[in-house]
Amino acid sequence: MENKFDKKSVGIVVPKTAEIKHSLSLDCGKVLEKFSLVFETYGKLNKEKSNAILICHALSGDHHAAGYHSNDDKKPGWWDSCIGPGKPFDTNKFFIVSLNNLGGCMGSTGPNTTNIETGIEYGPDFPIVTVNDWVNSQKLLADFLEIEKWACVVGGSLGGMQALQWAISYPDKIKNSIIVAAAAKLSAQNIAFNEVARQAIITDPEFHDGHYNKFGVIPKRGLSIARMLGHITYLSDDSMRQKFGRDLREGKLHFGYDVDFQVESYLRYQAQAFVDRFDANTYLLMTKALDYFDPAKDHGGELFKAFKNTESKFLVISFTSDWRFSPAKSHEIVKALLKARKNVSYAEIEANQGHDAFLMPIPHYFNVLRNFMENL
Amino acid sequence: MNRRDFKIISEWIKKESTVLDLGCGDSTLLNYLVASKDINGYGLEKDIEKVQESIKKDISVIQADFNVGLEQYFENNFFDYAIMTQALQENKNPDRIILEMLRVAKEGIVTFPNMGFWKNRFQLGFLGRMPISKSLPNNWFDTPNIHLCTFEDFERLCRDLKIKIIEKKVLNNSYSTNFFLKLFPNLFGEIALYRFEKTN
Structure with a gap:
């Protein structure tokens, strides 16, 4: 299909499905024998397979991060402002993968899909999955796509938690981690x-x-x-x-x-x-995945110990008016990364949009992302 | 890059050391030290545009005002060196910052302009005007400098705080040195670099 959209759009995209025929043990104790993940890709994977970026979505997000599904679509994907030719996540340079997480409702195995064992819809019987489970499922997606190592894993909010968990769970499979408007654990208020x-x-x-x-x-x-x-x-x-x-x-x-x-x-x-x-x-x-996230838990509540084996470079970003995932939550992450003597940069973006700012094309924010990506 | 002050700092620090630059700006100095001494550098900078430039140079930079950032982020003796160039006089509590530098690092390095430079003394003493010069370019009402001092003042403060000055270099405003400068640094020096440590 012709791209009737502007030059900075990735144009029409077609979601694909990865049938993962590998069992996945979940934190809750249950095992998924196989599952499917719906995903989209933007840009081209290079020969060395060194330019792959994983985008992790937030609470209500999905795999449709950029471009359009049809010429009649009124709105592009949820992070279209950031992904495309010449944008911070430049599709001329990078191969970008965006998926619908396990337990999602946009095609990946989740409550509204059929349980192959029983032949009926999972509904409320779908196991509660954690950020850690998601990262493990995303690793299986990387294997499916034959991507040995991500050049970068990036996410905002709940997506930022996944980017953080990637660096902890698979230290040698991720070169850079971008954590936007996130937290290492939720507060009681949250x-x-x-x-x-x-x-x-x-x-x-x-x-x-x-x-x-x-x-x-x-x-x-x-x-x-x-x-x-x-x-x-x-x-x-x-x-x-x-x-x-x-x-x-x-x-x-x-x-x-x-x-x-x-x-x-x-x-x-x-x-x-x-x-x-x-x-x-x-x-x-x-x-629940948000509430349960706490990588410091297995390290006596000491976050810096959770970062001990990480090898990636980190970029942490927060927004001044965000009170749901306030800058103070990002400070905790930065402080722990520094204590663990990791390579980290931190930008606190002046913005009045609150938590939603992470989805907005704020010039300073995008410049930080762009400049960081240039060094990948 | 041919700045004499950068060269001196580079000569002062050890290869592959861990260095913090307070108010790192666009990280030109850290970048220079990465190239010359293969340091592990971190910068603290509050201006987002400069943070962007630092990230572009692939330097680890934390966006924070260093008056709070030092305490907030860094453990004792985290760094080999804490550097602050041309910012001491802009601090609300220079004495506290110097002590904080020596809390997070084994050694501190500062550079600052000399209020005791003869031209400054002349402007104040004979013309009765607040000094304006190459190293102090602003008017009294729009200057960021709130705690100017002379070399003599700085050295007295170090004595009071029980800080040992390891090395000192005095330069004129073109970052070079000469005979008079060496003889009467507090009169002819415009900019000084000090390297110092705690005495126990």
């Missing part, structure tokens, strides 16, 4: 937000203990509330004030409980769009 989101879903009468598909319904109220809550925490007070202020949607108050303010309308719209594309069981599972 876990609390996740718990409210889960409770919203679980207590929705249409959740049916996770078997909603059997009943032909979806817990859309719960999933909506979870998404609204999440959305508020991804923005900053400042950015919400700028975006909506106290603007009224119809110029007057209605003295009722329908939408008065623009911000209400925005949240409802975002929630509806999310319910239409995302699976509730996957949402529950992803939030």
